[in-house]
Amino acid sequence: MSGRTLNSLKREPTRSTLERLHALARRDPFKFLSLAPRFLAGLVRGRSFSEQITPEVMKDFFIPVSPEQGAFLYLTARALKARTVVEFGTSFGISTIYLAAGVKDNGGGHVIGSEIEPGKHTRALQHLEQAGLSEFVDVRLGDALETLADVPEPVDLLLLDGWKDLYLPILEMLTPKLRPGAVVLADNIFTFKRDLKPYVDHVQSGAHGFESTTLHISDGFEYSVRVP
Ligand SMILES: C[S@@+](CC[C@H](N)C(=O)[O-])C[C@H]1O[C@@H](n2cnc3c(N)ncnc32)[C@H](O)[C@@H]1O
Secondary structure, X not given: OOOOOOOHHHOOOHHHHHHHHHHHHOOHHHHHHHHHHHHHHHHHOOOOHHHHOOOOOOOOOOOOOOHHHHHHHHHHHHXXXXXXXXXXOOOOOHHHHHHHHHHHHOOOOEEEEEEOOHHHHHHHHHHHHHOOOHHXXXXXXXXXXXXXXXXXXXXXXXXXXXXXXXXXXXXXXHHHHEEEEEEEEEOOOOOOOOOOHHHHHHHXXXXXXXXXEEEOOOOOEEEEEEOO
């Protein structure tokens, strides 16, 4: 029996594309510093941080999943034998690359992504092509509440990584399409603890068809399993 397994994350062109994009994303904190005076002025005027970080303001920021989270997304897709993956918040496509690599290595299928910023949508498609994964993705431009409304079922894996006030509405919209055993991963649980409390309460209550726990990976990854 051969000991070699197929893992697109370790192969070209996916490996070097991810390496290059993560390197570019490491500039995000420096860009953020340049916006600090603007955010502070907004806070003084009574606008919360969450209210100020609009897609337009963040149009040049990757704000991606970490390599560790990416590996976790890939492995989860492989464990589920996922064929249909849905993603809220594609940005420049880093998380989409991990998910699409998983779908590809499972033998085929699609990641249905969503991005509201047109410039980011264009760049994400370019990056997915550079990673050799275009045929496994359908990144939809526009508000995810509209663009993800007609995704095909059954959905095997859902990643929530867009703006935090939409996690719960998007989960509720897609819950009927999640197959039993489907996994929902939601990012930034620690960073946006207060904003995401209603979401975490929903999936951890046991009353809405999920069992769930918060994983201490990067900014906090809520790991929820769809149960009958
Ligand atoms: C944290 S970033 C996503 C990072 C990406 N998952 C990655 O790992 O590379 C969140 C993205 O959600 C997008 N977004 C925010 N509101 C949205 C909406 N209503 N519909 C679609 N995308 C949205 C933002 O423009 C932003 O690019």
